[in-house]
Amino acid sequence: MANILQIVKEIRKSLSNFDILKGMELSDNEAKTRMYLVEPFFECLRFNRGFENSNLVPEFDADFANLKGKKVDYAILFRNKPEIIVEVKKCNVKLNNKHLAQLNEYFNNTNDSKIGILTNGIQYEFYCRNNNAGFSLHPTPFYVFDWDNIDGSQLEKLAEFYATSIDTKNIIESAQETFFMEGFEEALFKELASPSRDFVKAIFSHMNGSRLTENIEKQITELINSVSLKSALDRLIIKESTNANSGVITTEDELKVFHVIKTILAQHKQIDTNSIGYKDFKGKFSIIIDDNQKKKVCDLYITHTSHKIEIDGEKIDIPDIDSIVKLKKRLIDKAISII
Structure with a gap:
């Protein structure tokens, strides 16, 4: 089985060979959007359209109670079960809650469905079940692919949906963990505020x-307040750093690089210094905006023998401060693009 880097490379090549502007020009209704944008997109992921011996099945039955003849635009089959359903809207129509409600109805009436995708051919919103709302979809997509904003991290996530290696169970578990974490952080903020x-x-x-x-x-x-919480946070960081049982150790080197990058970003008037923060994980240290992992500027990979930074999927050695300063434009451009 191909590894994630090979898959990302293959997807990048397939997407770069696709004339998205021509596809948009031809997609003046929903049917043409499906033909010129949606089907080629899923072909890049190696899902092939058809009615027999295929995994991307158009016009899949999704009847509502006594209402017969309801069909979702596509179902992606795994072991002959529709684990992913896709609802398509006309190109350039802005996706909204009404469209999501329609996808949700199809989702509720397709018993084997695990993931729902809402798309206009340019933006693809990926949804999973809301664990706090029975059988309904979570109101927030766990991943969005957008032709207007393709970067390395986006392609890495898209690679998880590659036909030959997709694992819907793992994808959903990861999404649910993200939603749980976001719910926790929001609840903690409200309690502290x-x-x-x-x-x-x-x-x-x-x-x-x-x-x-x-x-x-x-x-x-x-x-x-923010002053007392900052003081407590500093003490907590030190405690976690000295506690091997925590599993995540924030090192002095990581904090040193973080403060260098924070200083670089703070030089730009569009970037609020107070919005720049970080999250430390096992194996990597993410620098983020607004305490939001979806607004990631870069990842640091700092060990005793190696200092690397990853921006938009590209890893770069940063042996000293000068090497970080040389990345000033890329870091600022990345930060501005996500604020």
């Missing part, structure tokens, strides 16, 4: 307090 009495009580108990009065509650609430 407007602390509940239970949260204040928990802090007071760690202060060895015995009786939480109204005045003490007000004092603690006022102390929960």
Whole structure:
């Protein structure tokens, strides 16, 4: 089986050979959008259209209760089961919640479906089931491919859907983990922005307090702010760095490179210094904007023997500060493109 880099290379080659502008020009209705844009896109992923001995099946049955004759534009079959369904709209029509609701109906009535794709031939929105809403799709796509904004990280994600190596179970598990993490971070932000009495009580108990009065509650609430949280965060980073059991160790070298890049980005007036942050993972250190992993500027791969940075899928050696400074334009351009 081909590895991810081989697949990315093959997809990049296939997409570069496709005349997207000509396809858009010809796609003046939904049927032509399917013919000139959607089907060639899935052919790049090695899904072949047809009614027999194929895995991209057009006009797949998706009846609603007593309403017969309802068909979703395409189903992608695995072991003869439609695990992915695709709803197509006319080229250049802006995809909206009404279109998503239609895809959701098809999804609910196609029992074996695991992933739903909504597209206008230019933008492809990939959805999975919402674990908090029964059988419905999650209202937010877990991945979006856009012809107007193709970069290395986007192609790496697209490569997961390559016909010869796709694993829908792993894709969905990864998407659900992302949604869970985003939900957690949003909930944590809301709690810190407007602390509940239970949260204040928990802090007071760690202060060895015995009786939480109204005045003490007000004092603690006022102390929960960006300054105190930054102080606590710095201590937490140090604690995690010295705790091998945490599984993720933020090193001094990683922080040093982060601060160099943050300084470079902060020089541009369009980039808010306070929006520049990072997330540390096992094996890589991501520099992000607005605490949003989808707004990634670059990844760092820092070890005792090697210092590398990855921008748009390209890994570059950064043995010293000068080598980072030389990447100033690329780093700023990348940051501006995602803010």
